[in-house]
Amino acid sequence: MRVKKIEAIIKPHRLEDAKAARTGPGVRGRALSDVRGYGRQKGHPEQYRGAEHSIDLLPKATIEVVVAAGAVDAVVLALGRAARTGEIGDGIVVSPLDSVVRIRTGEEGEAAVS
DSSP states (O other): OOEEEEEEEEOGGGHHHHHHSOOOTTOOOOEEEEEEEOSTTOOEEEEETTEEEEEOSEEEEEEEEEEEGGGHHHHHHHHHHHHOOSSSSOEEEEEEOSOOBOTTTOOBTHHHHO
């Protein structure tokens, strides 16, 4: 089975552009989540009523797409172009999947994602 999961972690203000991006053939759907986290930027300090507070977890958006292996490059390129800000804190992860099943039809593997 040659199916991959693409997970893009981006800034929330780039979500609409990333959703609108034409990510290529074979992309039938996606999951979107609001998440909080940090990477290299490790949060930032903020002032509130004269006291400094450390904001460790920053708001992010995650887009998850499951595609046949042959569509990965096109999807990563389209998501990267749409979500790019030039700042640190965003990334795309591609992972292999052992199994994919479309519950309604029982289709498995590439048939389940096409």
